[in-house]
Amino acid sequence: MKFLCVDCDRQMTFEERQLPGDGTLAVAFRCPKCGRAVAMLTNPMETQLVSSLGVKIGGSTVQPEPLETIRSMVATGRDDAFDDGKRETGNAVRWSGDAVERLSRVPTFVRGMVKKIYADYARERGIGEITPAVMDRARVDLGLEGM
Amino acid sequence: MSLNIRTYRDLADSDRSGLPEQIAAQRRRVAERLAVVGRLVAVMSGKGGVGKSFVTAHLARTLARAGKAVGVLDADLNGPTIPRLLDTHRSPLTTHSGGVEPAVGLDGVRCISMGMLLEEGAPMAFRGPQHESFVWRGALEAAATRELLGDVCWGPLDWLFVDLPPGIQRYAELADLLPKPPAVLTVTIPTAESGDAVRRALRVARERGSPLLGVIENMVGPPFAGDAGDALAREFNIPLLARIPWHPTPDTWHRLAERLA
Numbered sequence: 072m073k074f075l076c077v078d079c080d081r082q083m084t085f086e087e088r089q090l091p092g093d094g095t096l097a098v099a100f101r102c103p104k105c106g107r108a109v110a111m112l113t114n115p116m117e118t119q120l121v122s123s124l125g126v127k128i129g130g131s132t133v134q135p136e137p138l139e140t141i142r143s144m145v146a147t148g149r150d151d152a153f154d155d156g157k158r159e160t161g162n163a164v165r166w167s168g169d170a171v172e173r174l175s176r177v178p179t180f181v182r183g184m185v186k187k188i189y190a191d192y193a194r195e196r197g198i199g200e201i202t203p204a205v206m207d208r209a210r211v212d213l214g215l216e217g218m
Numbered sequence: 219m220s221l222n223i224r225t226y227r228d229l230a231d232s233d234r235s236g237l238p239e240q241i242a243a244q245r246r247r248v249a250e251r252l253a254v255v256g257r258l259v260a261v262m263s264g265k266g267g268v269g270k271s272f273v274t275a276h277l278a279r280t281l282a283r284a285g286k287a288v289g290v291l292d293a294d295l296n297g298p299t300i301p302r303l304l305d306t307h308r309s310p311l312t313t314h315s316g317g318v319e320p321a322v323g324l325d326g327v328r329c330i331s332m333g334m335l336l337e338e339g340a341p342m343a344f345r346g347p348q349h350e351s352f353v354w355r356g357a358l359e360a361a362a363t364r365e366l367l368g369d370v371c372w373g374p375l376d377w378l379f380v381d382l383p384p385g386i387q388r389y390a391e392l393a394d395l396l397p398k399p400p401a402v403l404t405v406t407i408p409t410a411e412s413g414d415a416v417r418r419a420l421r422v423a424r425e426r427g428s429p430l431l432g433v434i435e436n437m438v439g440p441p442f443a444g445d446a447g448d449a450l451a452r453e454f455n456i457p458l459l460a461r462i463p464w465h466p467t468p469d470t471w472h473r474l475a476e477r478l479a
Contacts, residue, residue, distance in 0.1 A: 073229045077221050085234040094347065116350040123357035125364070126240040137317045137369040140361040141332075147340040153318075154310040180335075184313075 074109060076102035083109065088129045090210055094118055098128050127214030133191065136184050143215075148180030155183035164193040165200040173203055188213065248368035249397045251317075255289075256376045259431065260392055260400040264419030265412045266384035269436040270405045273462070274381040275303035275327075277478070280471040282325040286376040289320060289328040291366055293392065294383035295359055296342055298333030306334060317371040330370045332362070360391040367395060379403075386422045399428040403459075403478070406446045407437045413446030420454055431478065432459040439464050 074083040083100035086108060090096060094115030101108045113121070121128060125140045142148065166174070170189075177185050192209040193201050209215065252258060261274045274290060282288045292300035300306075304323025311334065312319040320328040332342055344351070344358055372378060380400065382388045393399045402423045406416040416433075424430060433454075435447025438461045451458040460474040 073226055073233065075224060075229060077223055080222075080224065082229040082231040082233075084231075115347040116353050119346040119350075120354045120357060122346075123354045123361055124241070125244060125361045126235075126237050128235050128237070130234050130236050130240070134315075137313050137315075138365045140358070141335065141365055144344050144346070144358055145335070145362075146343045146345045147337050148335055149337050151308075151310050152335045153313050155313045 072111075074100040074111070076105060076107060078107075079104040081105075085129050088211055088214060090215075096121070096128070129214060131214050133188070133195075133213055136188060139184065142181045142184050145180065146178075148178065150179035152180060153183055155187060164190055164198065167200055167202045169203050170201045170206060173206060185215075188215070244364060244368070245395065245397075248364060248395055251368045251370070251372060252378070252396070254374040255372060255378045258378045258380065258396070258400050259403050260380045260382055260389060260423075260428070261403050261405060262382040262386075262389050262419055262423065263384060263405045263412075264386065264415035264417070265406065268405050268407045268412060268416075269462075270384075271299045271303055271381050273405050273434055273436055274379050275300060275324075276466070276471045277474060278327045278377070278379055279304070279325040280468075280475040281377055281479075282327050284475065287328075287374060288326075289372050289375045289378040290323075290330075291370075291378065291380045292329065292331030292333065293363055293366070293380050293388050295332045295362055297383060298331040298336075300329055300331045300381060301333040304329050306331075308334070311335075317369045320370050320372060328372060328375070330366050332366075356387070359388075360395075363388065363391055364395050386419050389419070389423060390426070393426050393428065399423070399426050401429045401431050403431045403434065404450070405434045405436055406450060408435055408442045408444040408446050410444050410446060413444065413449055416446065416450060417453070420450065424454065430454055430456045432457040434458075434460045434462060434474065436462045437464060438462060 076083050079102050081102055081104045083102050086099040086101045088098050096113045096118040098111045099108050174186060189201055189206055189209055193205060198205055261270050263270050278288045278290050290300055292298045304327055306321040306323040306329060320330045321334055323329050336342060380392060404416055404420055406412045433447050433450045433456060447458045447461060459477050462470055
């Protein structure tokens with residue numbers, strides 16, 4: 072999809088993506104000429120359809136994890152299907168208590184992968200401690216609609 | 219007064235989302251992963267219950283025993299049976315940045331299946347708005363198939379068999395995902411009813427450009443009667459590779475593997 076500022080006859084550019092956490096998605100675009108911004112709001116079904124394609128609106132700076140769509144979208148996955156939940160090392164970034172608690176609510180099937188994604192995100196940005204706020208920011212920056 | 223609005227194709231500025239590029243990258247990943255696979259063969263049938271997975275597993279094991287490197291991708295996401303047929307252990311799959319290592323089953327056949335990932339006896343259920351799942355479920359299943367192809371470290375293989383579910387939907391998805399339509403091996407039982415269903419699937423595969431390797435007639439003998447295998451072979455001018463009785467011997471599979479090779 073593309074957005075056109077009709078008054079300026081200019082293609083609008085991606086500005087930012089927001090995930091309210093209720094299955095919906097908000098994506099803002101701005102006209103490079105007049106500065107007008109518009110937001111595309113998708114309902115849960117539309118958001119799900121985008122996630123199903125394995126693409127990220129606004130792009131992503133990180134490579135997808137192996138079987139990322141399967142692991143993030145399958146609700147009946149086996150807890151011990153993968154070995155990556157045990158890979159966190161001693162020199163990894165710190166996790167705040169609140170962040171650990173929030174991570175513990177992620178289904179085991181996908182938890183190891185999610186933990187790695189947040190840890191990689193923090194490491195790449197020099198973030199020493201992962202907090203719920205860091206997790207929120209990562210979800211938006213990385214387009215983790217399903218996580 | 220109507221607005222003068224340019225069309226989608228008129229707008230050619232670069233787009234940060236790059237959705238077409240993301241899709242292209244997904245396809246590239248599949249192509250790169252499969253570049254070291256000698257022969258990729260889709261095992262299909264328009265008919266359910268004809269023994270596609272049974273044939274796939276035994277053919278794969280026979281080729282593996284003959285020294286070939288063989289993989290099986292169980293593309294029946296909703297009714298996976300390959301883990302049981304190849305007796306893959308329920309140990310966790312090893313993941314690393316390069317992908318997921320396939321399980322190793324009987325006779326060294328490498329395999330991946332949703333059956334290894336799902337809770338025991340659980341159907342494959344997705345997160346999301348269930349009352350509208352008809353909109354997105356197909357796309358998710360196609361994405362899952364793509365990941366099983368492209369995210370699994372198959373390594374160099376002489377053969378990769380993709381065991382398809384009944385019908386033609388997964389075949390169409392597979393043909394979309396691969397750089398070229400896959401070669402197709404078709405399984406039927408002797409009955410005319412099976413022949414009717416398999417004929418439709420063969421037509422789809424032929425029209426899509428898949429090389430048709432041949433027909434395997436399975437479950438030959440009472441109570442099934444008919445000559446669907448012969449009839450399909452004649453109609454599509456392809457070989458009837460094997461007529462497999464209810465109790466096949468190792469020699470049955472050996473002859474099939476020789477004919478296929």
